[in-house]
Amino acid sequence: MAKQPKKKQEVETTGHEWDGIQEYNNPLPRWWLWVFYATIVWAIWYTIAYPAWPGIKDATSGYLGWSTRANVAQEIADADAANAAINERLASVELTSIAGDEELATYARSAGESIFMTWCAQCHGSGAAGAKGYPNLQDDAWLWGGTVEDIHYTVAHGIRNEDDPDARYSQMPAFGELLDEAQIEQVVNYVMSLSSTYEPQDASLVEAGQTVYLDNCAACHGDNGNGDIYQGAPNLTDAIWLYGGDYETVKHTVVNSRFGVMPPMGGAELSEAEIRAVTTYVHQLGGGE
Numbered sequence: 001m002a003k004q005p006k007k008k009q010e011v012e013t014t015g016h017e018w019d020g021i022q023e024y025n026n027p028l029p030r031w032w033l034w035v036f037y038a039t040i041v042w043a044i045w046y047t048i049a050y051p052a053w054p055g056i057k058d059a060t061s062g063y064l065g066w067s068t069r070a071n072v073a074q075e076i077a078d079a080d081a082a083n084a085a086i087n088e089r090l091a092s093v094e095l096t097s098i099a100g101d102e103e104l105a106t107y108a109r110s111a112g113e114s115i116f117m118t119w120c121a122q123c124h125g126s127g128a129a130g131a132k133g134y135p136n137l138q139d140d141a142w143l144w145g146g147t148v149e150d151i152h153y154t155v156a157h158g159i160r161n162e163d164d165p166d167a168r169y170s171q172m173p174a175f176g177e178l179l180d181e182a183q184i185e186q187v188v189n190y191v192m193s194l195s196s197t198y199e200p201q202d203a204s205l206v207e208a209g210q211t212v213y214l215d216n217c218a219a220c221h222g223d224n225g226n227g228d229i230y231q232g233a234p235n236l237t238d239a240i241w242l243y244g245g246d247y248e249t250v251k252h253t254v255v256n257s258r259f260g261v262m263p264p265m266g267g268a269e270l271s272e273a274e275i276r277a278v279t280t281y282v283h284q285l286g287g288g289e
Contacts, residue, residue, distance in 0.1 A: 083111075087273035095148050098280055105280065112281025115274050119265060120282075128285050133243055133260060139287045141240040144168050145229040146289035152279040158264035159232070167264060170232040175216065176255035187212040188251045194225040197239045201247045 016023040047053060050062040061067070080087075086107055090098070099105050117126065123134045130136035135143065144154050157166045175184065189200040190209025200206055214223065220233040227235035234242065243249055243258060265275060282288065 083107075087271070090276050091271070091273040095152055095276065095279070098276065099148075099284075108277045108280035109284060111274070112277035112279070115270065115278040116281055119270070120278065123262075128282065133258075135242060136240070137282050137287060138285050139240060140289070141235060141238060142229060142287070142289065143227075143232045143234055143242075146283075146287060148279060148283045148288065150229075151283055151288065152275060154262070155270075155279055155282075156264065156266035156275050159262040160259060161261050161263050164264035164266070168232060170220075171259065172220070172253075172257040174255065174257040179212065179216070179254075183212045184251065184254055185209075187217065188247060188254055191217075191225070191236055191250055191254075192245070192247065194237045195239060195241075195245060197241065197245045198247070 011024045011026060013022045014025045047060075048062065049064045050066055051059045052062065053060040086104070090104060090108060093101070093104070098108055116124075116128070120128075124130050124137055125134070128137040135141075140146065142150065144150055144159070154168060157164045157168065159168045160170070161167045175187075179187070185202070186205045186209035188209070189202050189205040190207075190213050192198050192200045193203070193206045193209075213221075213225075220231050221227055221236055222233075225236035227233045234240075239245075241249075242260075243253060263269075265278075266272075270278070
């Protein structure tokens with residue numbers, strides 16, 4: 001007689017049942033379980049060996065003492081040590097002689113660009129082209145002078161800040177409190193006539209505006225509107241306007257004045273070598289005198 005086929009043995013269930021659905025008792029392979037247990041052991045070891053558990057002020061340091069911050073600090077210290085000699089040389093030579101020393105100038109420009117991107121680009125832009133209220137460092141219009149010595153002083157001490165007693169300082173009066181509306185309209189039209197960028201809104205007011213200008217503005221901007229770098233007074237005859245040269249913007253400037261502030265980079269922020277490096281970089285962008 002033919003052998004009867006064996007019935008396929010049913011897998012036992014765990015005894016759990018829900019809505020008619022039973023759970024089979026299919027244990028995981030042993031190798032999978034051992035790998036899983038190994039990952040648990042490895043995770044516990046990792047949290048003990050490396051910084052892991054957060055605390056109130058900081059995380060556990062781990063018995064290996066490993067730290068990304070310490071690694072970065074060490075790399076910075078190594079870089080500083082490697083550049084110590086050339087930085088000392090950069091900080092000690094005459095400012096005007098840096099450009100003539102090819103090795104020193106190349107280093108200063110490279111280091112200065114990195115410093116500029118870190119400390120200056122937020123206001124002056126990554127390409128140093130500036131923005132409304134922030135000077136373009138690529139042109140030849142410098143409120144306080146564009147020689148390497150002038151730029152160095154500006155970077156070190158800043159402008160109109162309260163942190164450095166040697167900061168460059170000037171203040172334009174708010175003429176809205178000193179002149180009436182008619183005089184303001186006259187002087188705004190006169191100022192616009194000095195530059196070829198915009199046409200006066202009302203040419204008939206230009207002549208009267210000249211008188212208002214000479215009485216109130218010429219002391220800083222000069223009789224001809226050419227400005228004064230010793231007072232930080234801009235040239236009103238060129239096509240460069242820090243805040244804009246249209247009628248409404250010039251009127252706003254006359255009525256309310258402007259008071260841009262630049263923080264000092266000397267002292268705690270940058271070393272003398274770093275100040276000279278960024279000075280060299282800015283000076284060679286194209287607008288340095």
